[in-house]
Structure formats: C-alpha cells, structure tokens
Amino acid sequence: MTLFTSQRLRFRELRPEDASPAYIGWLNDPAINRYLETRFSPQDADSVRAFVTAQAANPDIFLLRIDQTESGTHIGNIKLGPINRNHSSAHISLLIGARDMHGKGYATEAIRAVTQWGFSEHGLMRIEAGCYADNLGSLRAFLKAGYTVEGFMRSAVNITGNVRSGVFWFARLATDPAA
Ligand SMILES: CC(C)(COP(=O)(O)OP(=O)(O)OC[C@H]1O[C@@H](n2cnc3c(N)ncnc32)[C@H](O)[C@@H]1OP(=O)(O)O)[C@@H](O)C(=O)NCCC(=O)NCCS
Numbered sequence: 673m674t675l676f677t678s679q680r681l682r683f684r685e686l687r688p689e690d691a692s693p694a695y696i697g698w699l700n701d702p703a704i705n706r707y708l709e710t711r712f713s714p715q716d717a718d719s720v721r722a723f724v725t726a727q728a729a730n731p732d733i734f735l736l737r738i739d740q741t742e743s744g745t746h747i748g749n750i751k752l753g754p755i756n757r758n759h760s761s762a763h764i765s766l767l768i769g770a771r772d773m774h775g776k777g778y779a780t781e782a783i784r785a786v787t788q789w790g791f792s793e794h795g796l797m798r799i800e801a802g803c804y805a806d807n808l809g810s811l812r813a814f815l816k817a818g819y820t821v822e823g824f825m826r827s828a829v830n831i832t833g834n835v836r837s838g839v840f841w842f843a844r845l846a847t848d849p850a851a
Contacts, residue, residue: 676793677741678785681778685728686737686749691720695746698769707807708767730754738766738782740773747773750782752790752799761798762790779813784851787817791846800843804829811840818851819844 674682696715698704705711713719727735733753740747750766764786768779790796801819803810815821819842828839844851 675736676785676789678781680741681747681781681785682739682741683736683750683782683785683789684739686724686735687728688721688724690737690746691717691724692746695749695769696720698748698767701769701771703771704767704769707804707810727751727753732757736786738768738778740778745770747778748782750786752786752794755790755794755796759798760796761800762794762796764790764799764801774809779809780816783813783817783819787844797846798843800841802839802841804831805838805840811842814842816851817844818848820848 674684676683696717699708699710699715699720702711724735727733730753732755733751735749735751735753737746738748738750739745747770748766748768750764752762752764755762764783766779766782768774768782787799790799800822801814802825803814805824821840821842823841825839825841827836829837831837
C-alpha cells in the first residue's frame with residue numbers, strides 16, 4: 673500500500689519479498705555500497721529478507737521502498753528511524769540503488785518527501801543524517817532538501833586498510849524554512 677507520493681516517486685513499506693536480485697545486487701555493488709555499512713558483509717536473499725523483517729518489526733523504524741511512479745520500478749530505499757519518541761527526533765538514510773537513476777534528483781526528492789512525512793505524520797521536530805566526507809552526491813542532496821551541516825566527525829569510519837574518513841553530520845528542523 674502506498675503511504676505517500678512525491679512528484680515522481682511513491683513510497684511504501686519494504687517487504688521481505690522485495691528482496692529481488694536487483695536489490696541484492698545494489699548492496700553487493702562496490703560503486704553503490706562504498707558509503708554504506710552493509711558493505712562489511714556480503715548480502716544475499718536470506719540476509720536481506722532477515723534485515724527487512726527485523727526493521728518491519730520495529731515500530732520506531734520505517735524502511736520504505738522507493739518506486740519511480742511512471743515505470744513502477746523499485747529504484748532504492750529510504751529509512752526513517754529509529755525514531756526517538758522522547759525527543760521527537762529521528763535518523764534518515766537512503767540508497768538510490770539503480771545506477772541509471774542517479775543524478776536525476778531522486779535522492780533530493782525522496783529526502784524532501786520523507787522529511788515532510790516525518791514532520792507531519794510522526795510529529796518529529798528534528799531529523800538527522802550523516803554521510804562520509806567524499807559522498808558529495810549525498811551531501812548535496814541533503815543540503816538541497818534543506819538540511820544544515822552541524823558538524824564534521826574527524827576520522828570517524830574505516831574505508832579500507834589504513835584509510836579512514838570523516839563524516840558530515842546534518843539535520844533539518846520542523847521549524848526550518850521550506851526547502
Ligand atoms: C548519494 C545518492 C543518494 C545520490 O542520489 P541521486 O539521486 O543521484 O542524487 P540527486 O540526483 O538528488 O543529486 C543531488 C545533487 O548531488 C549531485 N550529485 C549526485 N551524485 C553526485 C556525485 N557522485 N558527485 C558529485 N555530485 C553528485 C547532483 O548533481 C545534484 O546536485 P545539483 O542539483 O546541484 O546538480 C546515490 O548516489 C546513492 O544512493 N548512492 C549509493 C548509496 C549512498 O551513498 N547513500 C547515501 C549514504 S549517506
């Protein structure tokens with residue numbers, strides 16, 4: 673069931689049966705997973721289904737499937753959560769997995785839509801996210817969607833061997849101007 677839509681996208685909760693070869697392929701593609709925590713272990717149908725099932729069982733996490741409305745194609749996922757109900761805040765993260773869908777503004781559109789949904793449907797006051805320092809596409813998409821960089825965590829993550837990276841931390845408040 674579609675939860676909400678944006679101009680070119682529709683969003684619904686991801687189900688275990690959405691673990692298609694294409695989706696599993698995104699997670700194992702070094703060009704896609706280089707900025708994702710999932711890269712630390714190989715992904716297959718069982719691991720993806722188990723992950724989706726666990727997320728769906730958590731009432732404070734909304735793992736959503738992003739479909740291109742025109743074609744009905746599954747192009748990526750976006751997660752709102754965990755939600756911290758005490759503080760009316762949440763984390764957001766996403767993946768536009770289909771490489772031929774990159775650079776078309778879909779990440780920006782999805783972040784905007786889910787952020788507004790978090791504010792209006794879940795009463796959130798603050799949504800925050802992080803991205804690796806050289807993930808310029810992600811940084812740009814969050815900035816275009818109205819997020820503000822609040823910090824930079826130095827040498828926060830392992831890339832490979834001795835190479836480490838910093839991580840940008842950003843957030844958008846419900847009271848921030850429209851973006
Ligand atoms: C990062 C990612 C989300 C960007 O998705 P996208 O749909 O291509 O992003 P958008 O089309 O909305 O682009 C937003 C802006 O970033 C720019 N951009 C996109 N990819 C870029 C890249 N690799 N390098 C530099 N800029 C980039 C776009 O040109 C656009 O800026 P503009 O409007 O000024 O031209 C997508 O590449 C992805 O999912 N990658 C793999 C997983 C990942 O990194 N997830 C995020 C983890 S924090």
